[in-house]
Amino acid sequence: MTRKLSVQACDREGPVEFRRSQGVGAAEAPAGGSDAPVFEKLLQKIMSRDARVAVMGLGYVGLPLVRLFAAKGFPVMGFDLDQAKVDQLNRGRSYIKSVPSAAIAKHVAEKQLMVTSDVRHLATADAIFICVPTPLTGDGKPDVSSIRQTAKAISNSLRRGQLIVLESTSYPGTTREIMKPELERKGLRCGTDFFLAFSPEREDPGNKDFTMEQIPKIVGGIDDASRQAAATLYKEAVNKVVEVSSCEAAEAAKLLENIYRCVNIALVNELKMCFDRMGIDVWEVIGAASTKPFGFQAFYPGPGLGGHCIPIDPFYLSWKAREFQFNTRFIDLAGELNIQMPFYVIAKLEEALRVRGKKLAGARILMLGLAYKKDIDDPRESPAFRLLELLEQKGASVVYNDPNIPKFPTMRHYQHLKVKAVPLTPTVLEGVDAALVVTDHGDFDYEMIAKHAPLIVDTRNACGGLERWREKIVRA
Ligand SMILES: NC(=O)c1ccc[n+]([C@@H]2O[C@H](COP(=O)([O-])OP(=O)(O)OC[C@H]3O[C@@H](n4cnc5c(N)ncnc54)[C@H](O)[C@@H]3O)[C@@H](O)[C@H]2O)c1
CATH class of the missing domain: 3.40.50.720 (NAD(P)-binding Rossmann-like Domain)
Incomplete structure (x- = not known):
């Protein structure tokens, strides 16, 4: 009633x-x-x-x-x-x-x-x-x-x-x-x-x-x-x-949940960089490890942390811990690793362009996805903004497409950024030097993207299932 x-x-x-x-x-x-x-x-x-x-x-x-x-x-x-x-x-x-x-x-x-x-x-x-x-x-x-x-x-x-x-x-x-x-x-x-x-x-x-x-x-x-x-x-x-x-136990339980995610995401991000150097596909490795029916939970690498929770909450604990003369080393290390990821992505993009005889300065880049994760419309703390800033600093010219965020949002720490939204069409894809997949939204047509973009730098393994156009896809 x-x-x-x-x-x-x-x-x-x-x-x-x-x-x-x-x-x-x-x-x-x-x-x-x-x-x-x-x-x-x-x-x-x-x-x-x-x-x-x-x-x-x-x-x-x-x-x-x-x-x-x-x-x-x-x-x-x-x-x-x-x-x-x-x-x-x-x-x-x-x-x-x-x-x-x-x-x-x-x-x-x-x-x-x-x-x-x-x-x-x-x-x-x-x-x-x-x-x-x-x-x-x-x-x-x-x-x-x-x-x-x-x-x-x-x-x-x-x-x-x-x-x-x-x-x-x-x-x-x-x-x-x-x-x-x-x-x-x-x-x-x-x-x-x-x-x-x-x-x-x-x-x-x-x-x-x-x-x-x-x-x-x-x-x-x-x-x-x-x-x-x-x-x-x-x-x-x-x-x-x-x-x-107690309230403290409830407050700490929430932080444990998010620290667990933050640390494990940092771990797979580190392994992504390590395996890449060794010529091993980290997504294949995670898929294989995930077949273990117990004792393993899959976390996936990406371009950096995003959202209102995971990049922020762990530091609430590390701050409070200092009051007790305690140094939360796992949290600090995870933070250091996750913060480095956008730099790694840019380096991979730069290298992929160089191999194709192009420079990042002056390159036209289409960023796919602004939201901090798949199929949501929340851009808060998304690594997309750090990537946009780095691309701007390197002299690239960037446009974006995100079906869930059609208008470029003003972000507290990135007020200087103004990026144009473009439709995701064959013509737009053919007109850029690279498409950079930042968020693996389910609405993106990856087949169409791979067909028309000259290069795809994929931070989420969103194109992992495609059999054709593999030579154009670089994972980062
Ligand atoms: N978004 C998530 O997925 C998520 C998940 C779990 C926990 N949390 C936590 O929940 C809390 C809220 O997060 P959110 O994502 O809903 O934030 P949000 O920014 O989406 O919403 C907060 C709202 O509070 C309003 N507000 C701010 N100060 C206010 C005040 N003094 N009085 C009344 N309204 C006020 C803002 O205008 C805004 O509409 C945060 O502590 C966050 O860490 C968020």
Whole structure:
């Protein structure tokens, strides 16, 4: 059954009032008021799906979470600083490929979902999820300013009986050291007045094999009541909840998952360069090793790391570890190796052109794929931008094609780059000196690319299955 939010217009100046059309009555009294057993009441609201769920940060993580809880019948409020996103969602339009506009439009039309940038609405939420960005600063340190900002916004209107769950990836200790003191600033106590937990998001963008419901949720609380409240809420939405002893264990579990990927990707990237020198095909080797039914998991080399998680999250741990006089050598080494990959790709491209009597300076290069991985539309931290910068520095003239990113995005660290998108046609391919495959999107017609491009430098083995035109394909 769907619970509706009856919302007085999103008045950004005037008083804010929410009324639910049904369910458990008005907001709890503030601290110092009622002695009601806030914990039991919260659990009741959750289990009857009357709890009002708020999600702060409506990006790749927050928006699917909004959709999940709305689909389970909870009344949901979405918050984002970006007014353009708020307006778009309120018009029933999604900007994330994995979240269909139809789902958003339906929930908005049924008044089950309300989206706003006005944080005063937070006071009416029973559970607040935080899904804001956690990038690195310019000098490679954790930038938790968005977490601090949301903690402050919540604490300004915090009331008894609220559950706050941090989902943003961060170093162990973030929930306890940053969130808790800010939320307790006005006198309410965690574990009795309000509840605070950490639960990492484990989404794998573009992965069609697992829905959000199928991915187990790890939950750690500041205390037992907080963990239990958060676990109870997630159990209404996903098939399996894994409760751990603390927020720190949950924060560290997320980092372990991503460090595991980062280190293994660095390993295959190193082996790619090593095997290339030995005349061995690394993709063939990985394919053969993958036939072992146990004890081996395949990772694949590429042009460098990309995405919001793998290139960033490991350094949250290495930064925190330094506080404990501990040097995380595997993480640092993996970082060093992965950062080198775009240089390796450029060297291979330069060599392939040289063999064909051409120079990279002045060469026309078509970059295929900007997204950081296959079949997604997310360009964040994509190695494509480092490659574009290096190509520009070397004097090459570059255009690109990415079916999922038709307009060249402005990137925080690469604002100077402006690259033209071109259609992927035989004429365009015949007019360049080389096609550089950076992302192995399934929509690319590799047969057609190989037929018409004079040279293909393939960083993903996307052309591995082609039998013809092998002499034009160079793996990098
Ligand atoms: N994208 C992924 O695949 C993925 C997977 C697992 C974990 N994570 C983690 O989840 C977190 C969010 O990542 P994302 O990919 O959704 O980021 P995103 O950039 O796509 O979205 C973040 C959203 O938060 C908004 N925002 C920023 N500050 C805010 C504030 N103070 N109040 C309200 N809204 C605010 C931004 O406008 C943006 O819309 C990060 O910690 C990330 O590491 C991401």
